[in-house]
Amino acid sequence: MSTIITQDDIKHLEKISMIRLSDEERNTFTPQLTSILEYVEKLGEVDTKDVPETTQVTGIVNVLREDEVKPTFTQEQALANAPEQERGYFKIRGSLKNIAADA
Amino acid sequence: MNLARKTIPELRTMLDSKEISVRELTNSILQQVQQKDGDLKSFLTIFSEKELSPAIDAAQKAIDEGKATDLTGIPCSVKDIFNMVGTRTTASAKILDNYIAPYESTVTSRLKNAGAIIVGKVNMDAWAHGSSTETSDYGPSHNPWDITRHPGGSSGGSASSVAGGQVPYSVGTETAGSIRGPAAATGITGFKGTYGRVSRYGVIAMGSSLDSPGPLTRTVEDAATIMKYISGHDAHDGTSIQESALNIDLSARKDLKGLKIGISNDYFSGAIQPGVSARVKEALEVMKSLGAEIREVEMLNPEYAVAVYTIVCRSEVSSNLARYTGTRYGTFKNDPVQTVYDVFMNNRSIFGFEAKRRSMTGSYVLSKGYYDKYYRKAQQVRTLIRQDYDKIFQDVDVFISPTLPNIAEVIGDALNNPLFGEMADLLICASAMAGIPGISVPVGLTENMPVGMQIIGPAKAEERIAQVAHVYQTATEFHKLVPANYE
């Protein structure tokens, strides 16, 4: 039947979404996600055998840009909103220890 | 006399005849904005006369030289979801509190080029997540018909600023109901075009496959006029449809003879407030008297569309919100950190609860092992929804239903429903998922609150639905109703 979400599930989602919930938010959200899933699982009633997916509705294909370089931001414009910067770079505090870029 | 209550053609005449200057008009509007915003809380940013001076002068010059467009010199508000160079652009989210847009959205660029005077940026549900502005990190806007109630959302600040008589019109965005919903909740007109009709470039993304900017106005005529300036192909948006700007001829239809209107019982019963159903049914009677024929059509249960919308939109939201880490723009929390992930985590935890919920729900349904069950399934049902419309539009010209299931609630009443936003969009989700156009017009009051009726047409049939809405509006006076305290 329908999916029951646990606090551990929510903690995992916090991790992959890079979002921290307060205990109160987590207590509220845990049963809510269960009920959201219960609601959307209604779709199980609909027969979708051999039905293609629609991820875009316009029917547009092949929107391609010519390979031309156009003027871009100056360094100053690029960094205008940077919370911190150093020598023309954006600066982010903290180490990269145990952080995996799995690209 | 509140000039914000005038229509665009009325103001056009005043400006062109020099009855009033652009500066006088703008100042008069700014006064309305200031005067009423304490109650309505429509605005997040209000520009000063000084800041607006270059635009005012340019507009006046264009008028003096006979080069005015329909919009030249006429003030308006825009939802704070549009990037406007040099202005704070927040999407009502605190993480963007100090973000100053370094580039311009296509919509605001086109408005400015047409000579529009954008007097300020208005409140919305944070990231457009919601149907009431209650999720705004800056607090809700208020419904001028009853300020204990919300004005609908997510373009709620647009709606309260127009319905409350602060500005003549506003431009908002809709993902599923965010233009039509607040228009209905505040008794004004809201026009959402075919997906791709109005460029998304520079619009802070919510549900990328759904987002559609559009106007909130006093009349269908004004809405059609604004569409003329903001629509049309944009090379900056790959999903922009290859069509020139909409040039709707409202005079082409004088009555509704020969018009076949589809209705579905599911859209008038169940969760729909009886007063709401009643007003829309009365409006249908008016349309019948104008020559329209009403047909009952079979539609998929609208709750399926809500489920599809919930999955698809939250998936896109989880992805679209991933860029907000507070490291290139936006808030920076200087809490002690070990790793850069602590920085991300600290900043992203500024998200309001609704953004957190939607983001995490989206992450869940996209996860390995669940993708097929949720995301793929939803996109398959989306195909069925589109086919559903293809089928009914073979028999009828337009589909009509109430816009919202009920009148605007008292602020705070619905917040704990985790699907509140989506449930308010019950009657809108299907057409939003199909990417087809809809227009909401006021059809009277119930419990002293406005009720909206939406007219939905096939893809690219904006002209058809606008004409139908215009004929109805010409025959009725509901769009002229004004909330007593905010004339």
Next chain:
Amino acid sequence: MSNAMNGKSLKMAEGHEKYDLIIGLEIHVEPKTNSKMFCSCSADFWEKEPNTQTCPVCLGLPGALPLVNKKAVELMIKTGLALHSEIRRKTKFDRKHYFYPDLPKGYQLSQYDEPICEGGYISVSGVDGSEKQIAITRIHMEEDVAKALHAKDATGEYTLIDYNKSGVPLFELVTEPVINSSDEAWEFAKKYQQILRYLGVSDADIEKGQMRCEPNISIQKKGTWKYENGEIIPTTDAPLLERVEVKNIGSIRFMKNAIDYEFNRLVELAEAGEEIRQQTRGWNPAKGKTEFQRYKETAQDYRYFPDPDIPPLEISEEMIDSIKKEVPELPDEKIWRYEKDFGISAYDAGILVEDKAKAEYVEQIFAAANNTTEIITDAVKFLNGIGASWSNNAGKSIVESSLQPKALIEVITLLHSGDITRNAASQLVEKLLNEGGNVSELVEKLGLKVLNDTGALEKFVDEAIAENPNAVADYKSGKMNAIGFLMGQVMRKSGGSAKPGDVQTLLKDKLSQL
């Protein structure tokens, strides 16, 4: 080398015999486009001031929308056609989600289940020297991330980000796990690089990080596994050994070294009965070894879904046909043709076609020779002989020398008509490589024309006999070798213009008369 080390390598050598090495490669390459993959910022980020080539799209600003670079798509199709891949007629871009400070949007635009190129192969020399086709699984398009620098000050560690590189197009090629030695892996990568350069798709410049290699390496006990339907599966009850991924290696040679290092390390672990855990490692070029980065506990969940901002691509037959016309003759095809048409050995031909500029130069030489096999045979001798050593010494390609293709053929024609000697021809080529010039003028100036004047030759022979009585005596006493010395003397006097055969005949004749 110490005895202990000798002992160790001996033990390891025994171990190697028991295991098969199984490698799959992932290679990232930057194609040569002017602008980035999804925006109009310059893609040439090398040594630019930080954050001077950015826009809303590649900075991941709110509301920015991507637009696909047409050239990048065309270059990928070209690459796929050259590598015998299937070009998907319907393809799309997907969002790949993860958080990292160099990834502005929180997702990378990539291709998940509909890559532009599927299948294909590159041939390499297998263990027994025969041709082996290394199957390509796919090549897909993605965007590069920003550059992150790590720094530290009194407040602690921090990261600096430059977005100039963010959004630069990348091709990711993935092979099947069918590579069985570091040599095969090396040759695969080398040939891929060579083909990309031939195609003009990428400079694949290692120095500029335009090509990055990531081998997946595992060892399995011989006879315990098989490769079936793209997977390594066990053939016994024993579970397979886990694989190791070495990330982001900036050179083909280092990749080979890393594979060799890992082979040894894995065999040593297996022989010692230690567990091999699935993990990611990095190559440390300074230490010449791989270093542990992290274990892969669970496969990372990227939550892919189709990008709603980019309409799908439908690649037409017309587009493929027109790109096909731009695919030039590739090295393997040239080698095969040279062998067939001119009898040039595969080895020699391989040197001639090592890069596109050189191959074009060689083609000009062949054309100047009117495709005559005899002349071409000699041209190849000069090119791969004197030419190659000139290149080595000069540290330049022969293309950059002063030797004009026509000049080389003129020299060979003179040689074949007997107007100059082979020795003179070599001198001429050497001269032409360094200084260039007009061949007939040089022959004249250096006096290299064969001495057909019997009187002059007789004079040199007489002089040589007169000046070297000892050698003459030796010859007369039966030391036939002495004639070589005398011939050398005559040749020197003639400045190399005498034909050795003529000299020998005349010398013998004169000596016999003494």
